[in-house]
Amino acid sequence: MENFNFYSPTEFVFGKDTEMDCGKYVKKHGGSKVLIHYGSSSAVKSGLLDRVKKSLEESNIAYVCLGGVKPNPRDTLIYEGIELCRKENVDFILSVGGGSCIDSSKGIALGVPYDGDFWDFYGTGKVVEKALPIGTVLTIAAAGSEGSPGSVVTKEEGMLKRDVGSDLLRPKFSILNPALTQTLPAYQTACGATDIMAHVFERYFTNSTEVEITDRLCEAVLLTMIKETPRVIADPDNYQARANIMWAGTVAHNDIVGVGRSQDWNSHGIEHELSGLYDCAHGAGLAVIMPAWMEFVYKHNVMRFAQMAVRIWGCEMNFENPEDTALKGIRCFRTFLRNIGMPINFKELGAKEEDIPTLVEKFGLGDGKTGGFVSLSSDDVAEIYRIAAKASL
Amino acid sequence: MENFNFYSPTEFVFGKDTEMDCGKYVKKHGGSKVLIHYGSSSAVKSGLLDRVKKSLEESNIAYVCLGGVKPNPRDTLIYEGIELCRKENVDFILSVGGGSCIDSSKGIALGVPYDGDFWDFYGTGKVVEKALPIGTVLTIAAAGSEGSPGSVVTKEEGMLKRDVGSDLLRPKFSILNPALTQTLPAYQTACGATDIMAHVFERYFTNSTEVEITDRLCEAVLLTMIKETPRVIADPDNYQARANIMWAGTVAHNDIVGVGRSQDWNSHGIEHELSGLYDCAHGAGLAVIMPAWMEFVYKHNVMRFAQMAVRIWGCEMNFENPEDTALKGIRCFRTFLRNIGMPINFKELGAKEEDIPTLVEKFGLGDGKTGGFVSLSSDDVAEIYRIAAKASL
Numbered sequence: 001m002e003n004f005n006f007y008s009p010t011e012f013v014f015g016k017d018t019e020m021d022c023g024k025y026v027k028k029h030g031g032s033k034v035l036i037h038y039g040s041s042s043a044v045k046s047g048l049l050d051r052v053k054k055s056l057e058e059s060n061i062a063y064v065c066l067g068g069v070k071p072n073p074r075d076t077l078i079y080e081g082i083e084l085c086r087k088e089n090v091d092f093i094l095s096v097g098g099g100s101c102i103d104s105s106k107g108i109a110l111g112v113p114y115d116g117d118f119w120d121f122y123g124t125g126k127v128v129e130k131a132l133p134i135g136t137v138l139t140i141a142a143a144g145s146e147g148s149p150g151s152v153v154t155k156e157e158g159m160l161k162r163d164v165g166s167d168l169l170r171p172k173f174s175i176l177n178p179a180l181t182q183t184l185p186a187y188q189t190a191c192g193a194t195d196i197m198a199h200v201f202e203r204y205f206t207n208s209t210e211v212e213i214t215d216r217l218c219e220a221v222l223l224t225m226i227k228e229t230p231r232v233i234a235d236p237d238n239y240q241a242r243a244n245i246m247w248a249g250t251v252a253h254n255d256i257v258g259v260g261r262s263q264d265w266n267s268h269g270i271e272h273e274l275s276g277l278y279d280c281a282h283g284a285g286l287a288v289i290m291p292a293w294m295e296f297v298y299k300h301n302v303m304r305f306a307q308m309a310v311r312i313w314g315c316e317m318n319f320e321n322p323e324d325t326a327l328k329g330i331r332c333f334r335t336f337l338r339n340i341g342m343p344i345n346f347k348e349l350g351a352k353e354e355d356i357p358t359l360v361e362k363f364g365l366g367d368g369k370t371g372g373f374v375s376l377s378s379d380d381v382a383e384i385y386r387i388a389a390k391a392s393l
Numbered sequence: 394m395e396n397f398n399f400y401s402p403t404e405f406v407f408g409k410d411t412e413m414d415c416g417k418y419v420k421k422h423g424g425s426k427v428l429i430h431y432g433s434s435s436a437v438k439s440g441l442l443d444r445v446k447k448s449l450e451e452s453n454i455a456y457v458c459l460g461g462v463k464p465n466p467r468d469t470l471i472y473e474g475i476e477l478c479r480k481e482n483v484d485f486i487l488s489v490g491g492g493s494c495i496d497s498s499k500g501i502a503l504g505v506p507y508d509g510d511f512w513d514f515y516g517t518g519k520v521v522e523k524a525l526p527i528g529t530v531l532t533i534a535a536a537g538s539e540g541s542p543g544s545v546v547t548k549e550e551g552m553l554k555r556d557v558g559s560d561l562l563r564p565k566f567s568i569l570n571p572a573l574t575q576t577l578p579a580y581q582t583a584c585g586a587t588d589i590m591a592h593v594f595e596r597y598f599t600n601s602t603e604v605e606i607t608d609r610l611c612e613a614v615l616l617t618m619i620k621e622t623p624r625v626i627a628d629p630d631n632y633q634a635r636a637n638i639m640w641a642g643t644v645a646h647n648d649i650v651g652v653g654r655s656q657d658w659n660s661h662g663i664e665h666e667l668s669g670l671y672d673c674a675h676g677a678g679l680a681v682i683m684p685a686w687m688e689f690v691y692k693h694n695v696m697r698f699a700q701m702a703v704r705i706w707g708c709e710m711n712f713e714n715p716e717d718t719a720l721k722g723i724r725c726f727r728t729f730l731r732n733i734g735m736p737i738n739f740k741e742l743g744a745k746e747e748d749i750p751t752l753v754e755k756f757g758l759g760d761g762k763t764g765g766f767v768s769l770s771s772d773d774v775a776e777i778y779r780i781a782a783k784a785s786l
Contacts, residue, residue, distance in 0.1 A: 003408025
């Protein structure tokens with residue numbers, strides 16, 4: 001176990017009807033003039049936005065609104081949000097939506113008090129020194145952004161997807177009402193579940209040894225997802241299964257299951273080029289990339305993949321041939337993804353094998369290497385795209 | 394899963410040599426004049442106290458000291474601490490020690506800004522409205538007080554052990570250096586491990602259904618303790634095993650594994666009378682009480698105890714007779730406790746069967762009932778003491 005800092009000061013307010021209290025929590029965390037930032041018209045149609053506004057009004061909190069966040073949120077809307085916040089003297093941002101909406105809110109939050117271009121912070125490691133406080137009302141269990149320090153944004157020019165992380169971007173509060181996710185179509189629900197599982201796998205595959213506590217916590221989240229996801233796909237109105245997935249999604253990414261160990265994150269990076277280029281759902285891209293990444297790297301630590309197979313997928317250990325067990329685990333993962341309706345190869349995702357050189361080029365590794373579990377070159381990344389392109393059960 | 398709030402804003406600073414930075418963290422969290430509160434002479438002899446003072450001096454933070462915290466911390470020292478803090482205008486309390494020291498610090502923290510008697514808050518449900526901020530340098534993995542809102546204190550007059558809880562009592566930061574626990578004798582180490590496991594079991598035995606995520610997280614912590622505790626008992630200098638136990642201890646009690654479900658806490662209450670009366674270690678008392686409590690209540694939900702047996706203790710499920718599996722699990726727990734050197738009955742603990750009426754009397758239930766999993770009467774509590782008195786493997 002390695003030294004670490006863990007600081008997750010977000011107040012999580014979980015359960016039925018909790019969005020009715022968002023005004024109270026904005027007030028508690030110091031907001032007096034709010035930007036309500038939201039995405040599609042579904043928040044309007046469902047009446048959620050009206051409930052949020054009503055709650056703010058009951059707490060005598062003024063607000064302005066900015067909708068239109070798209071999946072893979074764009075820099076263009078963030079510039080608009082920053083300008084609006086400055087003009088209206090907004091001191092608190094309330095995100096009403098899923099991970100894209102929260103990530104867009106975080107972009108605005110760090111951009112408002114910054115003199116230069118907010119994009120300076122994305123993909124550069126530049127340290128965030130100030131940001132407006134954020135609250136969230138979550139409508140999709142997936143990104144974990146409701147409890148994480150991260151934000152991923154796409155620059156429209158060139159469709160570049162880049163990220164930033166800072167404890168200043170952790171929401172002050174997050175309202176998690178599982179019932180709000182019940183209207184989500186099966187495909188998006190499955191994309192969210194895949195994203196949650198990927199967040200754990202990025203932490204699970206580590207070169208740190210003697211990390212039993214975080215190994216077991218990772219496995220706890222994955223076992224939950226394996227049980228609950230098919231239940232939700234079969235019965236979208238299952239509040240309890242939605243609730244388990246929602247809290248699993250937060251725990252998966254606020255880093256409590258990942259502290260004190262090296263993490264990988266190559267699958268996310270490799271996927272980002274897919275959703276950047278094709279504007280597909282991030283979770284769907286991960287369903288295609290992550291098992292391919294596993295197939296490419298498993299020989300680096302066969303026993304860790306055998307552990308995944310046995311502890312997470314319930315495979316019997318083949319003590320004479322652990323590699324056989326390791327490969328079985330990866331097959332179980334891909335089969336699970338197919339069963340919940342995810343694409344497992346380029347064709348099913350809508351990606352093209354002939355674009356691989358472009359994807360590798362945009363990944364931007366050049367002659368360098370990257371990754372916490374296995375360090376990959378551009379050639380390795382190309383090979384993972386090729387495995388992903390052709391994958392089948 | 395039930396509605397819940399989860400707010401754990403403590404900054405955890407984990408790993409080797411982290412106590413050298415405590416001055417920095419006091420400063421970051423607003424302290425300028427500190428009470429260093431500590432326990433036995435071991436913190437002095439080991440040089441830890443000197444390192445803490447040096448770190449404060451390097452950050453130009455003034456301090457006064459108050460040592461002498463005993464296990465099962467007493468009200469008398471808290472009164473002394475409150476007076477000292479008022480006289481010296483202390484604005485931050487730094488606890489250097491284990492759970493008793495932190496709990497004593499919390500008593501002082503809530504007492505300083507309060508006009509009346511600090512004891513008013515203990516065991517009464519009176520709401521804490523103000524408290525000095527606290528930081529901790531933890532030396533024993535056990536109580537979880539480094540990340541919890543709770544404090545348990547013993548009133549010397551009558552040896553009454555009572556508790557209080559408030560988010561205001563959650564430490565601002567906690568410094569967790571597993572190496573500081575390496576000097577702890579095997580018996581105290583095992584007491585700490587038992588306490589950690591008990592914190593999880595109090596949450597695991599619930600009447601809430603559909604709580605897969607927290608069930609699995611509970612099991613993750615328990616599986617870790619079952620693996621790591623015997624390693625530490627066999628090899629006290631094993632830093633990695635100490636590290637896994639230390640983080641498990643925090644996760645076990647900051648409530649991330651217990652949210653959204655009913656919890657029990659009768660074993661803790663029933664034990665408190667033992668350590669109150671005999672001044673024995675809380676963990677040792679739990680080793681005697683908790684399996685006895687399990688034997689008394691398991692019929693309330695045989696399948697939950699079978700789940701414990703299978704998932705936590707690795708028992709084979711007896712599908713024809715789940716009760717057999719449930720009882721096997723409880724036996725595994727008691728055998729584990731004996732193997733790590735814990736007492737399993739009154740005699741081994743130094744308690745007396747003839748004191749049972751006194752213990753029940755002090756428990757103070759009268760004609761009432763208490764408990765989240767099974768509601769117990771005074772007669773039930775007496776029966777649990779009797780089972781505990783006579784227990785054997």
